[in-house]
Amino acid sequence: MTEVLTPPQLEDALKQLPGWSIDDNKLTRTWRFADFKQAFAFLTRVADAAEQQGHHPEIYNVYATVRIQLSTHDADDRITDKDTALATAIQKLS
Numbered sequence: 001m002t003e004v005l006t007p008p009q010l011e012d013a014l015k016q017l018p019g020w021s022i023d024d025n026k027l028t029r030t031w032r033f034a035d036f037k038q039a040f041a042f043l044t045r046v047a048d049a050a051e052q053q054g055h056h057p058e059i060y061n062v063y064a065t066v067r068i069q070l071s072t073h074d075a076d077d078r079i080t081d082k083d084t085a086l087a088t089a090i091q092k093l094s
């Protein structure tokens, strides 16, 4: 079941997710890689994690910069445990 996070739950979750913040009401992180190839290799791993979890990030890429934003469309675009679960998996891929 999908749980919308309360503000204190979100604060606790962010402590476990270094580099992530809330931007546009979405769980957000930006990475800068050495080049486009490294950035896209990371995104390929992110795609696999997203498919495994049945949950999909918004992805913005310009050359070596990648920004990922997570929210749950099925919960009125709010941040849920599905977003923190995917962010936790993505943390291990960069």
Ligand SMILES: C[C@H](O)[C@H](O)[C@H]1CNC2=NC(N)=NC(=O)C2=N1
Pocket: 054, 055, 056, 057, 070, 071, 072, 073, 074, 075
């Ligand atoms: C049917 C399918 O499981 C849903 O549409 C999933 C797919 N991926 C999703 N990804 C995100 N970010 N939010 C969703 O609500 C969502 N829903």
